[in-house]
Amino acid sequence: MTVRSARLAVYTTAHPGVTKYLLPWYRSLAEQTDRNYDLWIGLDGIRPGTVKDLLGEDPAARWVPAEEGASPAGVRHEAIKQMVELYPAVVFVDSDDLLEKSRVEAARRALLNSDLTGCAMHIIDESGRDTGLVFSAPGGMDLAELIIRNNVFGLSNTAYRSELLRQCLPLPEDTCLVDWFLATRAWTLGARLGFDPACRMSYRQYHANTASILPPFTARRIRSDTQKVLGHYRGLLNKVPGLKEEHRSRLESARDKVEKFRRSVEGSPVVLKNYLRALNSQEPRLIWWSSVASPELEHLWSGTVE
Numbered sequence: 196m197t198v199r200s201a202r203l204a205v206y207t208t209a210h211p212g213v214t215k216y217l218l219p220w221y222r223s224l225a226e227q228t229d230r231n232y233d234l235w236i237g238l239d240g241i242r243p244g245t246v247k248d249l250l251g252e253d254p255a256a257r258w259v260p261a262e263e264g265a266s267p268a269g270v271r272h273e274a275i276k277q278m279v280e281l282y283p284a285v286v287f288v289d290s291d292d293l294l295e296k297s298r299v300e301a302a303r304r305a306l307l308n309s310d311l312t313g314c315a316m317h318i319i320d321e322s323g324r325d326t327g328l329v330f331s332a333p334g335g336m337d338l339a340e341l342i343i344r345n346n347v348f349g350l351s352n353t354a355y356r357s358e359l360l361r362q363c364l365p366l367p368e369d370t371c372l373v374d375w376f377l378a379t380r381a382w383t384l385g386a387r388l389g390f391d392p393a394c395r396m397s398y399r400q401y402h403a404n405t406a407s408i409l410p411p412f413t414a415r416r417i418r419s420d421t422q423k424v425l426g427h428y429r430g431l432l433n434k435v436p437g438l439k440e441e442h443r444s445r446l447e448s449a450r451d452k453v454e455k456f457r458r459s460v461e462g463s464p465v466v467l468k469n470y471l472r473a474l475n476s477q478e479p480r481l482i483w484w485s486s487v488a489s490p491e492l493e494h495l496w497s498g499t500v501e
Contacts, residue, residue: 197283198306198356203232204282205299206274207290208267208350209246210239212403216291217249219323223293229300232286233257237274239267268370271350276364279357287374289351293319293397301395302354309389310359311381313348316398318409318481323399330398330408330481331390338388344449345482346406348378352396359386367434372406372427379431383442408486410475414467420487421457425450456488459496470495 205224209217224234234256236246243258259274278285286302288294298314305312315331332338332347341347350373355363363380370376382388400409406420428450432443460467473492480486 198303201231201283203299203303203354204235204278204285205232205288206235206237206278206285207288208237208239208270208274209241209290210267211241213289213291214241214245214249216399217246218251219293220288220290221250221254223295224288226296227294227299228296229303232299233282235259235274235278236290237261237270239265239270266368266370268366268373269368271373272364272366272368275360275366279361279364282357284354284356285360286354287350287352288396289349291399291401292316292351293323293399295395295397297393298395301391301393305389305391306354306356308387310356310386311348311378312354312389312391314352314391314395315393316352316396317394319397319399321399321401323397325397326400326409328409328479328481329394331392331394333482334392338390339382341482342378342382342388343445344452345485346372346375346378347390347482348374349398350374351398353378355381359384367430369426370430371423375427376430379427379446380435383431383435383438406483408481408483409479412471412474412487414471417460417467417471417487420484421453421460424453424484424487425457428453453484453488456496466496 234254236256237259239261247253259277261270284306286299301314302312313332315329318326318328318330320326332341359381362384363377366373366376400407428446431446460470470492473495474489477489477491480489
């Protein structure tokens with residue numbers, strides 16, 4: 196099987212939180228210029244019949260139901276485990292987002308020279324209106340350096356060669372940031388990383404996003420996101436077998452910086468208040484996690500002078 200001509204897998208997860216967005220997502224999928232793919236849908240707390248009713252038709256998908264008690268990571272692990280044995284590559288798209296017509300075609304083309312590729316995304320609001328903002332990797336920045344402390348490789352804007360994706364498994368059951376875990380594992384495995392600066396997706400921002408990037412930020416959101424990031428590093432450092440010392444050292448350094456951020460904003464109401472005021476006043480950083488722990492505002496929590 197070759198990426199150039201073979202049928203690919205397009206994967207999404209459906210769950211109760213995305214039901215109002217499924218139909219526009221499906222309509223955007225139906226407009227792809229490259230139709231040489233099979234649709235796979237992981238089911239997390241929702242039945243195939245419900246999805247079919249919301250779409251108004253049978254999408255002819257391969258359904259992957261969650262096992263009893265499975266975590267969100269478990270649902271995705273099971274689907275990935277099956278897909279990598281059947282296809283040369285997997286294209287990931289979230290079912291609350293929208294695909295540009297070239298999404299699959301561009302991903303296939305990018306995978307000719309990359310093992311993992313991402314793409315830029317228009318940022319849209321809950322109703323689907325374009326905000327005029329773009330989520331993307333900073334131009335000229337080394338992707339391997341970026342991935343240690345930030346994540347631009349989501350489960351809506353990435354595609355993986357299956358031989359790499361297979362090696363990124365297993366997903367620890369308690370993984371919260373599945374996308375960042377997979378991308379960081381790819382980096383530790385020496386994968387060829389690529390990023391398409393053209394917007395091939397529209398990324399919907401609303402209250403239920405796992406990792407929102409737009410203000411307003413609240414104290415609760417800062418605390419929640421910080422715990423997610425610390426959990427991300429904990430999973431990589433404690434549950435990935437055979438991690439090379441060079442990778443472990445750099446991940447530990449990144450974790451320690453996040454821990455310092457946590458101690459500062461949780462340990463001082465004044466620091467947190469001042470930080471939130473500044474964070475919500477500045478132009479948003481459109482990569483995650485710098486959108487939360489802004490490098491420009493590090494002096495407010497690190498004890499350093501601006």
